[in-house]
Amino acid sequence: MLTAFNFGEAIVMVTGAGGGMGRSIAESFAARGGTVYVTDIEESAAQETAQLINVAGGHAIARQLDVTDANAMDALANDIFEAHGRIDALINNAGVTMRPFRAIWDASAQDFEWMMRINYFGVINGLRSFIPRMREQGSRAHIVNTSSFAAIDTIPGHGMYTASKAAVDGISNVLRAEFEDQGDDIGVTILYPGQVTTRIGTSERLRDAAERSDVREVKAYEMKNLSNPHNEPLAPEFVGDMVITAIERNAPFVLTHPAPTDNLKARVEKLNSGYFGLHSQASH
Ligand SMILES: NC(=O)c1ccc[n+]([C@@H]2O[C@H](COP(=O)([O-])OP(=O)(O)OC[C@H]3O[C@@H](n4cnc5c(N)ncnc54)[C@H](O)[C@@H]3O)[C@@H](O)[C@H]2O)c1
DSSP states (O other), X not given: OOOOOOOTTOEEEETTTTSHHHHHHHHHHHHTTOEEEXXXXXXXXXXXXXXXXXXXXXXXXXXXXXXXXXXXXXXXXXXXXXXXXXXXXXXXXXOOOOSSOBOGGGSOHHHHHHHHIIIIXXXXXXXXXXXXXHHHSOSXXXXXEEOOGGGTSOOTTBHHHHHHHHHHHHHHHHHHHXXXXXXXXXXXXXXXXXXXXXXXXXXXXXXOGGGOGGGSOOOOOOOOSOOOTTOOOBOGGGHHHHHHHHHHTTOXXXXXXXXXXXXXXXXXXXXXXXXXXXXXXXXX
8 A cells, every 4th residue: 555645745757748648747747736847859849838837837847858868867867856856756658659550561670669769668768767766765656657558459550559558568567566566655557548639640750851651652551440439539638637546546557548348358268268278178
């Protein structure tokens, strides 16, 4: 059982907070009295979010931060610990995707690498820079890592993204188990957004010009029959308060839409039959 999270004096760092869900999460913390380090690879976007918060009476500090830059992440962590002696909430939100969707066999090696470097190693950099001192600070803390519905559903044409978000899912679950095992006062929540109306579809603006999908022949994946009726587009403004509630309750997971439980149940059944169904002589 963790101690209560103190929102009123929270020191918070949000990556990718220049827009979308990151901005909403930053605003929700600030509305409850927290001091929020609003970071983004796009400095002007980070400044815009910070200004919105400060004008509304909150307290935000804008910083340019590319989550793939481990040294820059360390430098930010050093600054935060020097200024406050602690970090209460670390929100590893920054992420990118690619358009058009493409089959795994139509993606380039650079596509895979770019996606993984930001979506997975960006999270790892946040964890590595902050956790050791967070464990020593002696007060309740919380980490939120943004995965995706892609990690719990199976979306044809979205393989690279799925892999990167499944990696975030995997590491976050183990991280929670490690904190529990060690008796640390640190919660871990995985955020799984469904479809949220943000700038995510334009992520490749941040990529080297020569590698962008629009300057190459990329074969778009033709979706034959996929639909999830429960995944209607949602505005990002709703997501911040969902995350706050999840931290309040130390919920391991927060979803923006109903989970595709039919798929999950079918997967559990198939996993069981992958053993019991195939080894009928097994003595279990
Ligand atoms: N929008 C959706 O439907 C959806 C669905 C599932 C998961 N997600 C995930 O939610 C998170 C937030 O995305 P969003 O939808 O709000 O999109 P968004 O594009 O509005 O926000 C992402 C932010 O991350 C920033 N960013 C990109 N690369 C970065 C880097 N290397 N370092 C630091 N910042 C970087 C962008 O500049 C942007 O401001 C992402 O991890 C995304 O993968 C989004």
